[in-house]
Amino acid sequence: MTDDKVKRRLTTVLCADVYGYSRLMEADETGTLETLRRYRTAIARLVERHDGRIVNTWGDAVIAEFASVVEAVQCAVEIQQEIASQASNAPQASAMQFRIGINLGDVMVDGSDIYGDGVNIASRLQELAEPGGVVISSSVYDQVHNKLSVGFDCLGQRPMKNIAPLTSYRLTLGGQAPVPGSFGIQNSMLPSERARTPRVDDARAPSSSTNVVLEWLTKLPRPIAAALTVSAFLIVINLLTSHRIWFHWPVAAILFGAAMRMVLGNRPESDSRTER
Incomplete structure (x- = not known):
């Protein structure tokens, strides 16, 4: 009974996979296999260095x-850096890049061998990564976001x-900017990394200001918010189409x-409370 019991453990699983492997094999089977063997040797050396x-x-994979x-x-960071260094001299069309996913799970x-959701999630995260990139689960992020100098x-x-x-979460390696199409942005760089990395927040300032205005409008009563929106629209039209100021009327x-609608809209409710 004891021998048949499934053994489990909590571990960190790293899954690395070659991006576009079929295309590379179709173009050059021999060269692709040689490159894969060389990179696997480098990966094995780095894994051993980090006690994996x-x-x-x-x-x-x-x-x-x-x-x-x-x-x-x-x-994972060192693997991508090592592969990028070795691939710098290779033609762009035949360059081999890995995608890496990391998960902490049971x-x-x-x-x-190891099996289960802990491994499957790491494999799925790898599919979300960009070529040369690393994607981690929230369980990994919780453990490392304040311990590593990466974004x-x-x-x-x-x-x-x-x-x-x-x-x-996607790791931003070496100050790499987020690619278009990413969802939320949550940079957790250490101060030393922020000093070396260009800020992307400045480029997002206009949209942030717009969000603040929209949030403020949603907190106002609907008639007032609608009136302010239409008024702003009329002011813009006036300033863009004419030198004569007419928007004030x-x-x-x-x-x-809008003010009268607010007053009249609230009046019956106050009267009914008075009658009761």
């Missing part, structure tokens, strides 16, 4: 596990095949009408 172990190598979450993320242990972009809850949606009428 290679669990499996299925096709062009590499599965590794680590006892330390921080060591796993550091290893796994089932069978000899030297994090929150991707929100992305749908994943056969996996319940979970919040994930319609704006005054609109604001007066």
